[in-house]
Amino acid sequence: MKEKIKIFLDSDLLEKYLLGTVTDQEALQVERYIAMYPEVRETYNELQENLEAFAKLHAIKTPEGLKERILVRIKAENSTRKRFFRYAIAASFATLLFAGASYFFWNQNQSLQEENTIVSNKIKDLEEDMREQLEDVRNQFIVLNNPQTKKYSVKGNKKAKELKAVAYINPVKKLSYINVEKLPNLPENQCFQMWAEVNGKMVNLGVIKEAVSQEKLLALPYSDKAVGYITIEPKGGNQTPTVENIVANIAY
Numbered sequence: 001m002k003e004k005i006k007i008f009l010d011s012d013l014l015e016k017y018l019l020g021t022v023t024d025q026e027a028l029q030v031e032r033y034i035a036m037y038p039e040v041r042e043t044y045n046e047l048q049e050n051l052e053a054f055a056k057l058h059a060i061k062t063p064e065g066l067k068e069r070i071l072v073r074i075k076a077e078n079s080t081r082k083r084f085f086r087y088a089i090a091a092s093f094a095t096l097l098f099a100g101a102s103y104f105f106w107n108q109n110q111s112l113q114e115e116n117t118i119v120s121n122k123i124k125d126l127e128e129d130m131r132e133q134l135e136d137v138r139n140q141f142i143v144l145n146n147p148q149t150k151k152y153s154v155k156g157n158k159k160a161k162e163l164k165a166v167a168y169i170n171p172v173k174k175l176s177y178i179n180v181e182k183l184p185n186l187p188e189n190q191c192f193q194m195w196a197e198v199n200g201k202m203v204n205l206g207v208i209k210e211a212v213s214q215e216k217l218l219a220l221p222y223s224d225k226a227v228g229y230i231t232i233e234p235k236g237g238n239q240t241p242t243v244e245n246i247v248a249n250i251a252y
Contacts, residue, residue, distance in 0.1 A: 156184070197227045
């Protein structure tokens with residue numbers, strides 16, 4: 001019986017159940033195990049508390065003023081359309097006289113449609129960004145709470161002795177993250193940059209900012225034989241890593 005419970009807990013059904021991604025049959029199985037086995041119920045409650053903590057920590061705020069800008073845009077559209085119809089009615093009584101005015105308002109309407117398209121595209125981009133952020137939070141939650149995740153301590157070499165980081169690798173879910181806990185001080189014209197060598201290609205993961213590194217995990221490209229690097233680069237980052245300035249290696 002204990003082996004059966006262990007196999008269930010090693011799977012990701014509890015995490016998927018919490019995130020609402022299980023099938024109806026899987027949901028019934030999870031609910032049955034929660035009701036029957038105290039170990040499963042305890043793990044479920046713990047995961048639920050962790051998920052709530054993650055949701056609060058990584059809550060995505062709507063950009064300030066977005067609602068007001070959209071309302072202003074809607075009011076502007078309504079106002080413009082009302083003006084258009086009033087002038088159109090007047091134009092029906094003097095078509096020749098107001099032919100030029102009709103063209104003007106047609107041109108204005110075309111401009112308004114273009115602006116509406118721009119606003120719609122920006123809203124779609126915002127929705128996509130939010131979706132990606134939520135997916136990243138979900139993956140972080142799985143990595144930190146899945147028993148198959150491996151944890152590796154990363155320390156800097158003599159060029160960055162104070163550098164400390166923790167890498168989290170889950171070979172089953174094929175997810176990799178790193179939390180840079182501490183960064184040594186650098187001159188203003190230098191920065192730390194992260195890289196990953198995947199299938200023989202070097203991938204630029206961007207500049208590591210201390211404020212960001214202390215608050216969240218940074219995603220790493222997953223590969224069976226990937227290697228990560230942290231280097232010291234000129235301010236703003238580099239296109240290719242400076243090999244002689246490698247300060248930490250992360251093999252995963």
